Amino acid sequence: MKNKNGKSSEDLLKQIEEMGDDHVMSSIKTPMREGAFDLSDEEKIAIIQGHFEKIMHTLGLDLTDDSLSGTPKRVAKLYVKELFKGLKPENKPSLSTFQNKYEYSEMLVEKNITLYSNCEHHFLPIVGKAHVAYIPNGNVIGLSKINRIVDYYSRRPQVQERLALQILDEMKRALNTEDVAVYIDAEHMCVSSRGVSDQSSSTVTVEYSGKFKEEETKREFLTYVNDKLK
Numbered sequence: 001m002k003n004k005n006g007k008s009s010e011d012l013l014k015q016i017e018e019m020g021d022d023h024v025m026s027s028i029k030t031p032m033r034e035g036a037f038d039l040s041d042e043e044k045i046a047i048i049q050g051h052f053e054k055i056m057h058t059l060g061l062d063l064t065d066d067s068l069s070g071t072p073k074r075v076a077k078l079y080v081k082e083l084f085k086g087l088k089p090e091n092k093p094s095l096s097t098f099q100n101k102y103e104y105s106e107m108l109v110e111k112n113i114t115l116y117s118n119c120e121h122h123f124l125p126i127v128g129k130a131h132v133a134y135i136p137n138g139n140v141i142g143l144s145k146i147n148r149i150v151d152y153y154s155r156r157p158q159v160q161e162r163l164a165l166q167i168l169d170e171m172k173r174a175l176n177t178e179d180v181a182v183y184i185d186a187e188h189m190c191v192s193s194r195g196v197s198d199q200s201s202s203t204v205t206v207e208y209s210g211k212f213k214e215e216e217t218k219r220e221f222l223t224y225v226n227d228k229l230k
Contacts (some may be wrong), residue, residue, distance in 0.1 A: 005171070028165040030087065030156055037089070041080050048076035083118060086155030089155055095174040097139040109133040109224045110146045119190050120157035128186025128202065131225045132167060135211055137177035144173070164205045178210030181221050192207035 039047070052072040053063060061068055085091050110132050117126040130150045134141075153166040164182045171180045183206045192199040211217045 019052060028169060029062065030158075030162070030166075032087070036087075041088075044080045045073070045076040047077055049073045052076060082155070084156050086152045091155075092152055093145060095141065095145055095170070096150070097141050097175060100136045100138055100140050104136055104140070104161065107133055107135055107220060107224075109221065110143055111225065113147050113150045115150055115154050115163075115184065117154040117156070117163060117186075119188055120159060122190040122194070123157065126154075126158065126160065126165055126186050126188050126190040130167065130183060131183040132176060133176055133181045133212070133221050133224070134171055135179035135217075137173055137175065137179065141171075141175060145174075149174075160186060160188075160203055160205045164207045164220070168207045168209055172209060179212060180209045181212040181218075183221075183225050184206045196214045 017176060049072045052075050056063060056068065056072065063069055063072075094099050112131075113130040113132065115126070115128045115130045119126055120125065121161075132146050132150065149170050150167055153163055153170070164184050168182045171182070172178060182206070184226055185204050187202050191197075208218060211220060
């Protein structure tokens with residue numbers, strides 16, 4: 001059977017296998033199917049619960065055991081209400097800004113923001129820190145809002161490159177400024193717990209916009225970020 005592009009299912013499987021762990025992105029938007037938001041949370045939980053029961057059964061687990069009987073529902077609720085709640089637009093935080101009445105014009109950096117996401121290739125955790133900076137342009141944003149932006153875009157299947165871009169784009173839009181930088185340093189469980197099983201490496205992604213592309217501003221930002229290691 002061939003799809004509308006003339007490729008057979010075997011061709012598509014081969015293409016996916018060849019892609020492997022490559023972080024290929026067609027857009028900074030999370031890939032979502034048509035009608036992705038038609039189901040309620042309760043409907044999603046019920047469907048995922050049923051599928052996870054089948055997964056556990058296929059693995060040979062005894063679902064009548066007291067320790068396992070509630071696992072499918074727990075996992076379903078975890079997916080919908082916690083790990084992937086950032087897929088739901090209604091969960092996006094309100095990003096009200098305030099007039100910069102103190103006329104603060106220097107760089108503002110929010111460091112060491114805890115980041116917990118899941119890689120979209122293996123659905124295994126990505127755990128690390130984000131450092132976000134901006135230069136005010138008339139408005140400022142509450143510090144906790146920056147943390148909430150990071151958390152919202154982290155709570156979905158992700159690749160780290162896209163996550164950095166989504167945070168950057170949201171900050172630019174909320175503050176009406178191009179002068180934003182995002183630095184993410186995270187460990188990927190798909191690297192540490194499978195395949196090469198490297199438990200000491202981490203991945204760094206950095207995105208700059210506006211004045212942060214200038215060498216002096218970029219250097220100042222990285223000095224603040226790297227100071228966390230001292």
